Amino acid sequence: MMVRNLLLVGTKKGAFILESDGARERWDIRGPFAEGWGVHDMSVDPASGAILAGAANPWFGAAVWQSPDLGQTWTHSSEGLTYGDDEGAPRIKAIWNVIGANGALFAGVQPAGLFRSDDAGVTWQHVSGLRDHPSCPEWQPGAGGLICHTIIPHPTDAGRMWVAISAVGTFETRDGGETWETRNKGVRADFSPGPEPEFGQCVHKLIRVAGEDEVLMQQNHCGVYRSTNGGRTWDEITDGLPTDFGFPMVGHPRDASTAWVIPLDGGDKLHMVPEAKAAVWRTSDAGGTWTRLDTGLPQEQAYVQVLREAMAVDRLDPVGVYFGTSGGRLYGSVDEGASWSVVADDLPPIWSVEAHVVDA
Amino acid sequence: MATVMLPRSLVAILPGAERRVEVAGGTIASVIDQLDEAIPGLRNRVLDAGPTIRQHLNVFVDGQRADLATVVSATGVVHIIPAVSGG
Numbered sequence: 001m002m003v004r005n006l007l008l009v010g011t012k013k014g015a016f017i018l019e020s021d022g023a024r025e026r027w028d029i030r031g032p033f034a035e036g037w038g039v040h041d042m043s044v045d046p047a048s049g050a051i052l053a054g055a056a057n058p059w060f061g062a063a064v065w066q067s068p069d070l071g072q073t074w075t076h077s078s079e080g081l082t083y084g085d086d087e088g089a090p091r092i093k094a095i096w097n098v099i100g101a102n103g104a105l106f107a108g109v110q111p112a113g114l115f116r117s118d119d120a121g122v123t124w125q126h127v128s129g130l131r132d133h134p135s136c137p138e139w140q141p142g143a144g145g146l147i148c149h150t151i152i153p154h155p156t157d158a159g160r161m162w163v164a165i166s167a168v169g170t171f172e173t174r175d176g177g178e179t180w181e182t183r184n185k186g187v188r189a190d191f192s193p194g195p196e197p198e199f200g201q202c203v204h205k206l207i208r209v210a211g212e213d214e215v216l217m218q219q220n221h222c223g224v225y226r227s228t229n230g231g232r233t234w235d236e237i238t239d240g241l242p243t244d245f246g247f248p249m250v251g252h253p254r255d256a257s258t259a260w261v262i263p264l265d266g267g268d269k270l271h272m273v274p275e276a277k278a279a280v281w282r283t284s285d286a287g288g289t290w291t292r293l294d295t296g297l298p299q300e301q302a303y304v305q306v307l308r309e310a311m312a313v314d315r316l317d318p319v320g321v322y323f324g325t326s327g328g329r330l331y332g333s334v335d336e337g338a339s340w341s342v343v344a345d346d347l348p349p350i351w352s353v354e355a356h357v358v359d360a
Numbered sequence: 361m362a363t364v365m366l367p368r369s370l371v372a373i374l375p376g377a378e379r380r381v382e383v384a385g386g387t388i389a390s391v392i393d394q395l396d397e398a399i400p401g402l403r404n405r406v407l408d409a410g411p412t413i414r415q416h417l418n419v420f421v422d423g424q425r426a427d428l429a430t431v432v433s434a435t436g437v438v439h440i441i442p443a444v445s446g447g
Binding site: 034035036058059060061063075076077078079082083085087091092199277 | 361369370372373375397401404405406408410414416417442443445
Protein backbone atom coordinates (compact mmCIF):
# COMPACT_ATOMS: atom_id res chain seq x y z
CA MET A 1 0.00 0.00 0.00
CA MET A 2 1.31 3.44 -0.86
CA VAL A 3 1.54 5.76 2.10
CA ARG A 4 2.46 9.33 2.89
CA ASN A 5 4.76 9.47 5.88
CA LEU A 6 4.62 12.88 7.54
CA LEU A 7 6.91 14.21 10.21
CA LEU A 8 5.37 17.08 12.15
CA VAL A 9 8.23 19.14 13.50
CA GLY A 10 7.66 21.88 16.05
CA THR A 11 10.43 24.44 16.40
CA LYS A 12 11.17 27.64 18.22
CA LYS A 13 10.15 29.55 15.09
CA GLY A 14 7.14 27.62 13.85
CA ALA A 15 5.97 24.27 12.51
CA PHE A 16 7.38 22.30 9.62
CA ILE A 17 6.00 19.27 7.82
CA LEU A 18 8.41 16.82 6.24
CA GLU A 19 6.94 14.28 3.87
CA SER A 20 8.20 11.04 2.45
CA ASP A 21 6.76 7.75 1.25
CA GLY A 22 7.02 4.31 2.82
CA ALA A 23 10.68 4.02 1.82
CA ARG A 24 11.53 7.11 3.87
CA GLU A 25 14.59 7.91 1.77
CA ARG A 26 13.76 11.40 0.47
CA TRP A 27 11.98 14.08 2.43
CA ASP A 28 10.30 17.25 1.21
CA ILE A 29 9.95 20.11 3.68
CA ARG A 30 7.03 22.54 3.96
CA GLY A 31 6.80 25.46 6.36
CA PRO A 32 7.20 27.32 8.54
CA PHE A 33 3.57 27.31 9.60
CA ALA A 34 2.43 29.34 12.59
CA GLU A 35 5.42 31.44 11.62
CA GLY A 36 7.20 32.95 14.58
CA TRP A 37 5.32 30.83 17.11
CA GLY A 38 7.24 28.41 19.31
CA VAL A 39 5.63 25.01 18.81
CA HIS A 40 6.02 22.72 21.79
CA ASP A 41 3.94 19.83 20.46
CA MET A 42 2.19 18.59 17.35
CA SER A 43 -0.21 15.68 16.95
CA VAL A 44 -3.09 14.48 14.81
CA ASP A 45 -6.64 14.30 16.09
CA PRO A 46 -7.70 10.72 15.37
CA ALA A 47 -11.33 11.78 14.99
CA SER A 48 -10.92 14.52 12.41
CA GLY A 49 -7.46 13.96 10.97
CA ALA A 50 -6.58 17.57 11.75
CA ILE A 51 -3.01 18.44 12.63
CA LEU A 52 -2.87 20.09 16.06
CA ALA A 53 -0.07 22.32 17.31
CA GLY A 54 0.38 23.66 20.82
CA ALA A 55 2.19 26.96 20.54
CA ALA A 56 3.13 30.26 22.07
CA ASN A 57 4.24 33.57 20.65
CA PRO A 58 6.36 36.13 22.47
CA TRP A 59 3.94 38.94 21.61
CA PHE A 60 0.55 37.30 21.06
CA GLY A 61 0.38 34.64 23.77
CA ALA A 62 -0.52 30.96 23.68
CA ALA A 63 -2.90 29.21 21.31
CA VAL A 64 -3.73 25.88 19.75
CA TRP A 65 -3.22 25.90 16.01
CA GLN A 66 -4.76 23.37 13.70
CA SER A 67 -4.82 22.41 10.07
CA PRO A 68 -7.69 20.33 8.66
CA ASP A 69 -5.85 19.57 5.40
CA LEU A 70 -2.38 18.31 6.37
CA GLY A 71 -0.87 21.75 6.50
CA GLN A 72 -2.45 23.57 3.56
CA THR A 73 -4.47 25.94 5.75
CA TRP A 74 -4.21 26.85 9.43
CA THR A 75 -6.35 28.48 12.09
CA HIS A 76 -5.77 29.08 15.76
CA SER A 77 -7.78 29.70 18.91
CA SER A 78 -7.23 30.39 22.57
CA GLU A 79 -10.83 31.21 23.39
CA GLY A 80 -11.36 29.90 26.91
CA LEU A 81 -7.70 29.02 27.45
CA THR A 82 -7.52 31.09 30.59
CA TYR A 83 -7.51 30.73 34.35
CA GLY A 84 -9.76 33.77 34.54
CA ASP A 85 -9.38 37.50 35.02
CA ASP A 86 -9.11 37.54 38.80
CA GLU A 87 -6.12 39.37 40.18
CA GLY A 88 -3.49 36.82 40.99
CA ALA A 89 -4.86 34.21 38.60
CA PRO A 90 -1.98 32.63 36.67
CA ARG A 91 -1.55 33.71 33.07
CA ILE A 92 -1.14 30.98 30.52
CA LYS A 93 2.23 31.22 28.81
CA ALA A 94 2.32 28.24 26.48
CA ILE A 95 0.63 25.06 25.28
CA TRP A 96 2.90 22.06 25.85
CA ASN A 97 0.76 19.13 24.75
CA VAL A 98 -2.33 18.83 22.60
CA ILE A 99 -4.14 15.63 21.68
CA GLY A 100 -7.46 14.38 20.42
CA ALA A 101 -9.23 11.63 22.37
CA ASN A 102 -12.77 10.39 22.92
CA GLY A 103 -14.20 12.96 20.54
CA ALA A 104 -12.63 15.91 22.35
CA LEU A 105 -9.35 17.78 22.26
CA PHE A 106 -7.14 18.21 25.32
CA ALA A 107 -4.38 20.74 25.93
CA GLY A 108 -1.77 20.76 28.66
CA VAL A 109 -0.56 24.25 29.49
CA GLN A 110 1.97 26.33 31.41
CA PRO A 111 1.53 27.05 34.27
CA ALA A 112 0.37 23.51 34.69
CA GLY A 113 -3.24 22.77 33.96
CA LEU A 114 -5.51 20.88 31.60
CA PHE A 115 -8.11 22.20 29.16
CA ARG A 116 -10.57 20.43 26.90
CA SER A 117 -12.49 21.41 23.81
CA ASP A 118 -15.73 19.79 22.71
CA ASP A 119 -16.09 21.85 19.54
CA ALA A 120 -12.95 20.83 17.68
CA GLY A 121 -10.75 23.49 19.20
CA VAL A 122 -12.91 26.56 18.64
CA THR A 123 -13.40 27.09 22.38
CA TRP A 124 -11.76 25.55 25.44
CA GLN A 125 -12.84 24.82 29.01
CA HIS A 126 -10.63 24.42 32.06
CA VAL A 127 -10.59 20.90 33.54
CA SER A 128 -10.36 22.49 36.95
CA GLY A 129 -10.25 19.25 38.90
CA LEU A 130 -6.54 18.87 38.25
CA ARG A 131 -5.59 22.20 39.80
CA ASP A 132 -8.13 21.53 42.56
CA HIS A 133 -5.84 18.75 43.78
CA PRO A 134 -4.73 19.70 47.29
CA SER A 135 -1.08 19.58 46.25
CA CYS A 136 -1.48 22.40 43.71
CA PRO A 137 -0.38 25.28 45.96
CA GLU A 138 2.91 23.45 46.47
CA TRP A 139 3.63 22.65 42.82
CA GLN A 140 7.09 23.78 41.78
CA PRO A 141 8.45 24.32 38.26
CA GLY A 142 11.33 22.50 36.65
CA ALA A 143 13.86 24.32 34.50
CA GLY A 144 11.34 24.41 31.65
CA GLY A 145 8.63 25.87 33.84
CA LEU A 146 5.62 24.44 35.65
CA ILE A 147 4.21 22.58 32.70
CA CYS A 148 1.57 19.94 31.99
CA HIS A 149 3.51 18.32 29.17
CA THR A 150 1.94 14.92 28.65
CA ILE A 151 -1.69 13.79 28.35
CA ILE A 152 -2.46 10.10 27.93
CA PRO A 153 -6.06 8.92 27.58
CA HIS A 154 -6.91 5.43 28.71
CA PRO A 155 -7.47 3.33 25.59
CA THR A 156 -10.87 1.92 26.54
CA ASP A 157 -12.21 3.91 29.51
CA ALA A 158 -13.12 7.47 28.53
CA GLY A 159 -13.27 8.47 32.17
CA ARG A 160 -9.62 7.68 32.78
CA MET A 161 -6.59 9.74 31.82
CA TRP A 162 -3.04 10.30 32.97
CA VAL A 163 -1.17 13.59 32.85
CA ALA A 164 2.45 14.38 33.65
CA ILE A 165 3.58 17.67 35.14
CA SER A 166 7.12 18.93 35.68
CA ALA A 167 8.22 19.06 38.41
CA VAL A 168 5.20 17.58 40.13
CA GLY A 169 4.76 14.07 38.77
CA THR A 170 2.09 11.87 37.29
CA PHE A 171 -1.64 12.13 38.04
CA GLU A 172 -4.58 9.95 37.06
CA THR A 173 -8.29 10.67 36.90
CA ARG A 174 -10.90 7.95 36.89
CA ASP A 175 -13.93 10.19 36.77
CA GLY A 176 -13.44 12.22 33.64
CA GLY A 177 -11.26 14.88 35.24
CA GLU A 178 -13.34 15.72 38.30
CA THR A 179 -10.76 14.33 40.72
CA TRP A 180 -7.14 13.26 40.35
CA GLU A 181 -4.73 11.09 42.30
CA THR A 182 -0.94 11.13 42.31
CA ARG A 183 0.84 8.22 40.63
CA ASN A 184 4.44 8.57 41.75
CA LYS A 185 5.09 5.72 44.18
CA GLY A 186 8.54 4.26 43.60
CA VAL A 187 9.87 7.23 41.61
CA ARG A 188 12.96 8.91 43.01
CA ALA A 189 13.18 12.63 43.68
CA ASP A 190 16.86 12.92 44.52
CA PHE A 191 16.69 16.70 44.64
CA SER A 192 14.16 16.51 47.48
CA PRO A 193 15.41 15.78 50.99
CA GLY A 194 13.69 13.28 53.17
CA PRO A 195 11.57 10.26 52.35
CA GLU A 196 9.96 9.68 48.97
CA PRO A 197 7.34 12.40 48.51
CA GLU A 198 3.80 11.83 47.21
CA PHE A 199 4.42 14.46 44.55
CA GLY A 200 7.27 16.65 43.38
CA GLN A 201 8.86 14.05 41.12
CA CYS A 202 10.22 15.51 37.91
CA VAL A 203 8.66 13.37 35.22
CA HIS A 204 10.12 14.35 31.85
CA LYS A 205 8.06 12.13 29.54
CA LEU A 206 5.27 9.63 30.14
CA ILE A 207 4.15 7.00 27.63
CA ARG A 208 1.65 4.15 27.53
CA VAL A 209 2.96 1.06 25.81
CA ALA A 210 1.20 -0.52 22.85
CA GLY A 211 -1.53 -3.03 23.50
CA GLU A 212 -1.34 -2.88 27.27
CA ASP A 213 -4.03 -0.82 28.97
CA GLU A 214 -2.21 -0.41 32.29
CA VAL A 215 1.49 -0.40 31.35
CA LEU A 216 3.16 3.00 31.49
CA MET A 217 6.79 4.02 31.16
CA GLN A 218 8.50 7.28 31.98
CA GLN A 219 11.79 9.05 31.52
CA ASN A 220 12.28 11.01 34.68
CA HIS A 221 14.83 13.54 35.89
CA CYS A 222 15.93 10.71 38.19
CA GLY A 223 15.77 7.52 36.17
CA VAL A 224 13.65 5.50 33.79
CA TYR A 225 10.63 3.62 35.13
CA ARG A 226 7.93 1.15 34.16
CA SER A 227 4.56 0.54 35.78
CA THR A 228 2.25 -2.39 35.12
CA ASN A 229 -0.65 -1.07 37.20
CA GLY A 230 -1.51 2.25 35.63
CA GLY A 231 1.11 4.14 37.57
CA ARG A 232 0.09 3.04 41.07
CA THR A 233 3.63 1.76 41.59
CA TRP A 234 6.76 2.13 39.49
CA ASP A 235 9.80 -0.08 39.01
CA GLU A 236 13.08 1.55 38.07
CA ILE A 237 14.64 0.21 34.87
CA THR A 238 17.60 2.57 34.60
CA ASP A 239 20.28 -0.14 34.97
CA GLY A 240 22.19 -0.50 31.73
CA LEU A 241 21.82 3.13 30.66
CA PRO A 242 24.78 5.51 30.83
CA THR A 243 22.88 8.12 32.84
CA ASP A 244 19.55 8.32 34.63
CA PHE A 245 18.65 11.65 32.99
CA GLY A 246 17.00 12.40 29.67
CA PHE A 247 13.92 13.99 28.23
CA PRO A 248 12.18 11.99 25.47
CA MET A 249 10.91 8.43 25.46
CA VAL A 250 8.94 6.62 22.77
CA GLY A 251 7.42 3.17 22.61
CA HIS A 252 7.15 0.70 19.76
CA PRO A 253 3.72 0.96 18.10
CA ARG A 254 3.14 -2.82 18.30
CA ASP A 255 5.62 -4.30 20.76
CA ALA A 256 4.97 -3.52 24.41
CA SER A 257 8.51 -4.51 25.38
CA THR A 258 10.37 -2.11 23.09
CA ALA A 259 11.08 1.55 23.78
CA TRP A 260 13.76 4.13 23.02
CA VAL A 261 15.36 6.86 25.16
CA ILE A 262 18.19 9.35 24.71
CA PRO A 263 20.22 9.57 27.93
CA LEU A 264 21.79 12.94 28.67
CA ASP A 265 24.19 14.18 31.29
CA GLY A 266 21.87 15.25 34.06
CA GLY A 267 21.89 16.93 37.41
CA ASP A 268 24.02 20.04 37.33
CA LYS A 269 25.70 19.06 34.05
CA LEU A 270 24.96 20.25 30.54
CA HIS A 271 21.87 18.13 29.73
CA MET A 272 23.58 16.99 26.52
CA VAL A 273 24.66 13.55 25.31
CA PRO A 274 27.46 12.12 27.49
CA GLU A 275 31.02 12.70 26.27
CA ALA A 276 29.66 14.60 23.25
CA LYS A 277 28.84 11.29 21.55
CA ALA A 278 25.26 10.97 20.29
CA ALA A 279 23.37 7.77 20.93
CA VAL A 280 19.86 6.42 21.26
CA TRP A 281 19.28 3.51 23.60
CA ARG A 282 16.67 0.79 23.05
CA THR A 283 15.20 -1.84 25.27
CA SER A 284 13.49 -4.83 23.72
CA ASP A 285 12.70 -6.56 27.00
CA ALA A 286 10.68 -3.99 28.92
CA GLY A 287 13.72 -2.35 30.45
CA GLY A 288 15.58 -5.48 31.46
CA THR A 289 18.50 -4.57 29.21
CA TRP A 290 19.42 -1.60 27.05
CA THR A 291 21.34 -1.43 23.76
CA ARG A 292 23.33 1.57 22.55
CA LEU A 293 22.43 2.61 18.99
CA ASP A 294 24.86 5.09 17.47
CA THR A 295 25.59 3.97 13.90
CA GLY A 296 25.41 7.08 11.76
CA LEU A 297 25.26 9.45 14.72
CA PRO A 298 28.17 11.82 15.45
CA GLN A 299 30.67 10.38 17.92
CA GLU A 300 32.88 13.39 18.53
CA GLN A 301 32.21 17.04 19.32
CA ALA A 302 28.47 16.34 19.33
CA TYR A 303 26.94 18.76 21.81
CA VAL A 304 23.48 17.38 21.25
CA GLN A 305 20.39 18.01 23.34
CA VAL A 306 17.03 16.41 22.62
CA LEU A 307 13.98 17.78 24.40
CA ARG A 308 11.04 15.88 25.85
CA GLU A 309 8.73 15.96 22.84
CA ALA A 310 11.39 15.76 20.15
CA MET A 311 11.39 12.02 19.45
CA ALA A 312 8.80 9.98 17.60
CA VAL A 313 8.10 6.66 15.93
CA ASP A 314 6.06 5.94 12.84
CA ARG A 315 3.83 2.87 12.50
CA LEU A 316 5.53 1.33 9.47
CA ASP A 317 7.39 -1.99 9.49
CA PRO A 318 10.22 -1.77 10.34
CA VAL A 319 9.41 1.14 12.59
CA GLY A 320 10.94 4.50 11.77
CA VAL A 321 12.43 6.39 14.71
CA TYR A 322 13.14 10.12 14.57
CA PHE A 323 14.56 12.75 16.86
CA GLY A 324 15.30 16.45 16.55
CA THR A 325 17.99 18.39 18.35
CA SER A 326 18.11 21.79 19.96
CA GLY A 327 20.62 22.59 17.22
CA GLY A 328 17.99 22.16 14.52
CA ARG A 329 19.06 18.81 13.09
CA LEU A 330 16.56 16.01 12.52
CA TYR A 331 17.80 12.42 12.52
CA GLY A 332 15.88 9.39 11.32
CA SER A 333 16.22 5.63 11.36
CA VAL A 334 14.22 3.28 9.14
CA ASP A 335 15.47 0.15 10.90
CA GLU A 336 14.21 0.73 14.43
CA GLY A 337 17.33 2.59 15.50
CA ALA A 338 20.03 0.27 14.17
CA SER A 339 21.36 3.01 11.88
CA TRP A 340 20.71 6.72 11.52
CA SER A 341 20.94 9.46 8.92
CA VAL A 342 20.20 13.17 8.78
CA VAL A 343 16.65 13.86 7.61
CA ALA A 344 16.88 17.66 7.77
CA ASP A 345 19.45 20.18 8.86
CA ASP A 346 19.57 23.83 9.79
CA LEU A 347 16.03 23.98 11.10
CA PRO A 348 15.33 26.27 14.05
CA PRO A 349 15.79 24.65 17.47
CA ILE A 350 13.54 21.59 17.42
CA TRP A 351 11.08 21.28 20.27
CA SER A 352 8.84 18.46 19.04
CA VAL A 353 8.60 15.65 16.50
CA GLU A 354 5.57 13.54 15.65
CA ALA A 355 5.15 10.96 12.89
CA HIS A 356 1.89 10.52 11.03
CA VAL A 357 1.28 7.95 8.29
CA VAL A 358 -1.68 8.35 5.92
CA ASP A 359 -2.75 6.33 2.91
CA ALA A 360 -1.58 7.93 -0.32
CA MET B 361 -13.67 57.54 12.26
CA ALA B 362 -10.59 56.63 14.26
CA THR B 363 -7.84 54.65 12.56
CA VAL B 364 -6.09 51.59 13.96
CA MET B 365 -2.79 50.40 12.51
CA LEU B 366 -2.20 46.69 13.14
CA PRO B 367 1.20 44.99 12.97
CA ARG B 368 2.03 42.75 10.04
CA SER B 369 2.65 39.75 12.28
CA LEU B 370 -0.85 40.04 13.73
CA VAL B 371 -2.60 40.61 10.41
CA ALA B 372 -0.85 37.52 9.05
CA ILE B 373 -2.57 35.17 11.49
CA LEU B 374 -6.09 36.62 11.45
CA PRO B 375 -8.15 35.84 8.34
CA GLY B 376 -9.67 38.96 6.81
CA ALA B 377 -7.53 41.36 8.79
CA GLU B 378 -5.86 44.35 7.15
CA ARG B 379 -3.13 46.61 8.41
CA ARG B 380 -5.38 49.68 8.55
CA VAL B 381 -8.79 49.42 10.21
CA GLU B 382 -11.34 52.14 10.93
CA VAL B 383 -13.36 52.09 14.15
CA ALA B 384 -15.54 54.41 16.15
CA GLY B 385 -13.78 56.18 18.98
CA GLY B 386 -13.97 55.27 22.64
CA THR B 387 -11.54 53.78 25.07
CA ILE B 388 -8.83 51.41 23.89
CA ALA B 389 -10.82 48.63 25.57
CA SER B 390 -13.80 49.59 23.42
CA VAL B 391 -11.66 49.86 20.31
CA ILE B 392 -10.33 46.34 20.86
CA ASP B 393 -13.87 45.05 21.32
CA GLN B 394 -14.81 46.67 18.01
CA LEU B 395 -11.78 45.15 16.34
CA ASP B 396 -12.61 41.71 17.72
CA GLU B 397 -16.13 42.04 16.35
CA ALA B 398 -14.72 42.66 12.88
CA ILE B 399 -11.75 40.33 13.20
CA PRO B 400 -12.67 37.40 15.46
CA GLY B 401 -9.80 36.26 17.63
CA LEU B 402 -7.95 39.58 17.67
CA ARG B 403 -8.83 40.32 21.26
CA ASN B 404 -7.13 37.19 22.56
CA ARG B 405 -3.94 38.05 20.71
CA VAL B 406 -3.75 41.63 22.01
CA LEU B 407 -5.05 41.17 25.54
CA ASP B 408 -3.95 38.84 28.31
CA ALA B 409 -6.02 37.84 31.33
CA GLY B 410 -7.13 40.71 33.49
CA PRO B 411 -7.70 42.00 30.90
CA THR B 412 -4.42 43.74 30.28
CA ILE B 413 -2.51 44.61 27.16
CA ARG B 414 -0.05 41.78 26.54
CA GLN B 415 3.35 42.38 28.10
CA HIS B 416 5.27 42.65 24.85
CA LEU B 417 2.76 44.74 22.91
CA ASN B 418 2.60 48.51 23.00
CA VAL B 419 -0.43 50.59 22.16
CA PHE B 420 -0.14 54.25 21.22
CA VAL B 421 -2.89 56.84 20.72
CA ASP B 422 -1.85 59.80 18.61
CA GLY B 423 1.76 58.89 19.32
CA GLN B 424 1.42 58.63 23.10
CA ARG B 425 1.68 55.39 25.07
CA ALA B 426 -1.81 54.22 26.00
CA ASP B 427 -3.58 51.74 28.25
CA LEU B 428 -7.03 50.20 28.13
CA ALA B 429 -8.65 53.30 29.65
CA THR B 430 -7.08 55.76 27.22
CA VAL B 431 -9.71 57.55 25.13
CA VAL B 432 -9.44 57.63 21.36
CA SER B 433 -11.02 60.62 19.67
CA ALA B 434 -13.23 60.29 16.61
CA THR B 435 -10.25 61.18 14.44
CA GLY B 436 -7.54 59.57 16.56
CA VAL B 437 -4.85 57.20 15.35
CA VAL B 438 -4.06 54.03 17.27
CA HIS B 439 -0.90 52.02 16.70
CA ILE B 440 -0.54 48.48 18.06
CA ILE B 441 3.15 47.66 17.88
CA PRO B 442 5.06 44.57 19.02
CA ALA B 443 7.80 45.49 21.44
CA VAL B 444 11.42 45.04 20.45
CA SER B 445 11.82 41.67 22.12
CA GLY B 446 12.21 37.99 21.35
CA GLY B 447 15.20 36.17 20.02
